[in-house]
Amino acid sequence: MAFRTFKFNLLKHNSRRLTSMTSVQAEKAPKSKLQFALKTPKGTKDWADKDTVIRDGIFSSLSSIFKRHGAIALDTPVFELRDILAGKYGEDSKLIYNLEDQGGELCSLRYDLTVPFARFVAMNNIQNIKRYHIAKVYRRDQPAMTKGRMREFYQCDFDIAGNYESMIPDAECLSILVEGFTSLGIKDFKIKLNHRKILDGIFQIAGVKDEDVRKISSAVDKLDKSPWDAVKKEMVVDKGQTEATADRIGEYVKLNGSLQEVHAILSQDANVMANEKTKEGLDELATFIKYVEALQIDSYISFDLSLARGLDYYTGIIFEVVTAASAPPKNAEELKKKSKSTEDASEYVGVGSIAAGGRYDNLVNMFAEATGKKSGQIPCVGISFGIERIFSLIKQRAEKDASIRPTATKIFVMAFGGGKDWSGYLPERLQVAKQLWNAGIETEYVYKSKANPRKQFDAADKCGCPLAVILGKEEYLDNKLRVKRLGPEFADDDGELIDAKDLITVVKQKLSEIYGDNADEVTKLFQGL
Amino acid sequence: MAFRTFKFNLLKHNSRRLTSMTSVQAEKAPKSKLQFALKTPKGTKDWADKDTVIRDGIFSSLSSIFKRHGAIALDTPVFELRDILAGKYGEDSKLIYNLEDQGGELCSLRYDLTVPFARFVAMNNIQNIKRYHIAKVYRRDQPAMTKGRMREFYQCDFDIAGNYESMIPDAECLSILVEGFTSLGIKDFKIKLNHRKILDGIFQIAGVKDEDVRKISSAVDKLDKSPWDAVKKEMVVDKGQTEATADRIGEYVKLNGSLQEVHAILSQDANVMANEKTKEGLDELATFIKYVEALQIDSYISFDLSLARGLDYYTGIIFEVVTAASAPPKNAEELKKKSKSTEDASEYVGVGSIAAGGRYDNLVNMFAEATGKKSGQIPCVGISFGIERIFSLIKQRAEKDASIRPTATKIFVMAFGGGKDWSGYLPERLQVAKQLWNAGIETEYVYKSKANPRKQFDAADKCGCPLAVILGKEEYLDNKLRVKRLGPEFADDDGELIDAKDLITVVKQKLSEIYGDNADEVTKLFQGL
Incomplete structure (x- = not known):
């Protein structure tokens, strides 16, 4: 019956003319129309159970740090007017997802959280703001799922916009990176940092023409994955530079x-020192060094002149955070040759950078000017944590750890003691559960009017909750309830018989004995406890 | 300069052939190409500042209730394969947003959270699950922004799937509705409830043919907005029923x-009692009444036979939560005639239902069968809170309340006492702020190496934070810091001079004096304190 209804609805959707045909006619429709893959779209996934608990722990840890630095939370639409995204992502613009033209405005899914932020600042004439934003972004890229490279993935951004003294917000952003990773128990990370002005100045010194700078920059950006010889070849053969220029860049x-x-x-x-751009960048970095020393985070930073970052909009410092897992495995090339599938490249790539960011002083202004507003320049600097990649690192720790539960259930309400003809006390269990819910205590029970004791204990075990409240057939009539610890070590313990009116007090007391002031399981996981 | 770059990039995006033209040529490009509206797409909005704080408070209050009932958190992709959504939404299917066909799979933005949930259950062969999901859904509907009717809007869903005894999960869902609204301080709500089997049976009794049931159902569903005469006319004139049938339905x-x-x-x-469907529905409701009485929530429920709900997939109880603000204003029709704009209908509509849901026993099975899986039937029941509408009700309360701050900043670090030639103690302020951040305390300072006292106090006032930590030029050299309450009532108070090493202890003590064990501002707002 359900099958028939479904088929009918499917056809109705495909063609409105079929609406009035009978279900007998629908049966004759070609069967192939009904078969489709039951999956999520390529490069996307569902988050559930323990994964969501760990992920939400990461969100909560990072957002509490952002708030600690005075940020407001911002949330923008998942799609923007297509014009807003145009011309911001260089060669990667082809990876933008468009919405179908169904009449009305042309829109595209956001590619990052930075451009929507700049749009928000320009649109509202905001002169200064610190904001964080945790949300999914969309890229029609080749996915490598197990390493956390997805088409739909979370970004977790913090940005500072406003006309401030040079390098102070930049240093604070770097401090947040360090605080963020430390709070998640990730200690073996390194922040690779460079400055766009220094990089652009060096290209000038080496003899690169202004109009070639961005493409040479993108060649240099490949140095973390390719050897110098390959990058040099790209510059000389594909991108028209002289050997001498390439060598000086090298x-x-x-x-x-x-x-x-x-x-x-x-x-x-x-x-x-003779080049204006390089000199300016170096002066800024001298100031920057003073602040990161005060913040005691300079030891995490590596000044790396090969870091270029692909995006068009950066104008000052740029950085990427890497860990040991960021690099591809040593036998990557070999694995690549062996692999027949180009679908999932996860076998032979590292997770890549786990956070990144930089200064982008012109982006807000671009919006303001392109729409005829006069806002003046609103310089910005920001960081973005790569949640999926960070998650995949922390998940490895969690896999050894069974203590993280997908639910928060603390109490299982049970009833037993009666025979076959006994009611099973379902409305009574509901009344007890309702009291616990009203007291804010996570409570479950078996959705069955007559459940045998074994099934009720099994259900409680399955959810891993620590306490049972038991309605005994006779005891309950005397206004008594039984509170019992769960778990194999308490198998022989009959628990404690209490007055029904003391339920909440006793349960709260027992829960505080069990959990005490200990950190929750996710915090322990982050701390590697 | 920024303008030129932007223009150049825009054109590059529009046509790759223009990449190598000079910026002088770019200048000659028609100006109209560069002008676009700086706005969010129609029916969408940015969430920021106090709004986000209140919204996150609503999320946190509701999700803690869902967890209290044993739910896991689920998060699905924002788009699904188009086939997954097909044939689920009746006449409303035309409101689905499609992604452009850019090669690869055809996808659409989710229309609700129920269909993705059923897809998840069927895809993973899950036999039973309780889950909640808070996320945005997408409908190409006519927006009425001020009343919270949007094209991109949040849903906040809790569902129970599994073969359980009749009406127990249904009663628990209703309990969660009551707990949810009570926790948000919304007390004047009513749950309108009906049963699809009773409604379908009544249509049979009245003489409606089986194939006409859904369209007559959708006519009945309009009774909350239209008078009976109009609905009757629709049935007789547009939908081919006899007068007698319509009157019996009436x-x-x-x-x-x-x-x-x-x-x-x-x-x-x-x-x-003679009709099989109506009889079955009434028997189920008798059981249901027993459970909602045990849960003491029956007084919130109104049995309303005019409630029909538009969606195809419901099979059992259906319900909607309404408040006084749900109905259109009394002079709605008048306003409608006066209004020249059809863009924003917010003047003459109520916010509508603020939550809704029902039982849908066949949806999971449809997926399983249409994809050749054999899962057997997985019955489901669920509720959905309409966050935007709830938000707009609570916002009205918040507008009278200045105590909700967009940031959480507790401490402002300042330095003063030196003259024009004095450094301004910026690295020193950074060191002090860093100590506070490391202790988990929300701290800001002015991003300026030399800031005068007035500007620092103004910045602290603006963010509304209660405490200042002051580095006096001389005092700091003696390892002393000054801790001072902020706000007009403390204008004459010089604060307390403390040893720098006691900073964290003193600050924590003062903050606990200020905030005590009081509920935070958002909780107070929900409680109407």
């Missing part, structure tokens, strides 16, 4: 080390 | 009152 982009070291090396380079 | 659908009363009236009707 000298610089191989430089990396502590902020202080690399700053000192560059400051002794006469070409660098 | 006798029944005008019935409403308490569950117990209406149940008694119907039980004395010979035609009703």
